[in-house]
Amino acid sequence: MSDVLVLENVYKSFGSRNILSDISLTVKEGEVFGFLGPNGAGKTTTIKMILGLLSIDSGRISVLGYDVEERFEDAMKHISGIVENPDMYGHLSGYDNLLIHARACGAPKERIDEVVQMVGMQMRIMDKFKSYSLGMKQRLGLAQALLHNPKVMILDEPTNGLDPAGIKEFRDLLKYLAHTQGLTVFISSHILQEMQQMCDTVCIINGGHIIRTGSVQELTKSASGLYRYRFRPMDKAVALLQENAADRIAGITEDYIDLRIREEEIDMLNRRMMENDVAIYGLSPVEISLEQSFIEITGGGNIIG
Numbered sequence: 001m002s003d004v005l006v007l008e009n010v011y012k013s014f015g016s017r018n019i020l021s022d023i024s025l026t027v028k029e030g031e032v033f034g035f036l037g038p039n040g041a042g043k044t045t046t047i048k049m050i051l052g053l054l055s056i057d058s059g060r061i062s063v064l065g066y067d068v069e070e071r072f073e074d075a076m077k078h079i080s081g082i083v084e085n086p087d088m089y090g091h092l093s094g095y096d097n098l099l100i101h102a103r104a105c106g107a108p109k110e111r112i113d114e115v116v117q118m119v120g121m122q123m124r125i126m127d128k129f130k131s132y133s134l135g136m137k138q139r140l141g142l143a144q145a146l147l148h149n150p151k152v153m154i155l156d157e158p159t160n161g162l163d164p165a166g167i168k169e170f171r172d173l174l175k176y177l178a179h180t181q182g183l184t185v186f187i188s189s190h191i192l193q194e195m196q197q198m199c200d201t202v203c204i205i206n207g208g209h210i211i212r213t214g215s216v217q218e219l220t221k222s223a224s225g226l227y228r229y230r231f232r233p234m235d236k237a238v239a240l241l242q243e244n245a246a247d248r249i250a251g252i253t254e255d256y257i258d259l260r261i262r263e264e265e266i267d268m269l270n271r272r273m274m275e276n277d278v279a280i281y282g283l284s285p286v287e288i289s290l291e292q293s294f295i296e297i298t299g300g301g302n303i304i305g
Contacts, residue, residue: 010059034199086141090130135166230282
């Protein structure tokens, strides 16, 4: 997959206060990229700079190779964003609202039918905007943002106010657009459970610094070095561990023992057990939730905002 959105060594400050320091990340074509961080981490500032709403102190942001500051118009042709809930003309139909925006952005009329089908609004597109539920308004907002056929969609808290069913519908729609239509989705949200189910890649920012970037699978497997062992005989294994590594034991059941160990220590532990006639017949990293991973990586804190 090609690189669509690239941030290179980006810095931003307001007066004497540093907001972002050496931010570098790469977002690829057709992926859903989650951008997570606690209050004041720099998420909104980063999004505003990507959209050209804030200047960059130093560094570079490019969209399809176009520098956002040096070639702003070329870059913005390929990007679209929904920062808040869509606000359109309530007395007009969804179609008429899209028609007005299509004329403004130079999109052909036929494109309206295409985006309406993409977001599944065919049955209600002629109804007035004010009659739509919040979920339908979000779908129409997404259709509007797709009119000029962008390569990158920037979404800041897009599921705010949606009920669980609406969140799932919106999540499935974004994944469909990314994985079948090649749209790159850059999304910031505080609903970590949804981000875990929606995103291909997650970037965690804290205190204006990128702390960790990786696939959801990488961030939810052994983020804290937690491994699940199945030994035989279990009682002997428990006794050995309690004598030599009690501080590494995270949990004991009749069937397994959870241990907090570094990856490089696994071989040494395995040898020690076998030398003491304890067989290992099961070993696997323990998958944790994205929320647990986020808390461990950032040291806690409130992500909302």
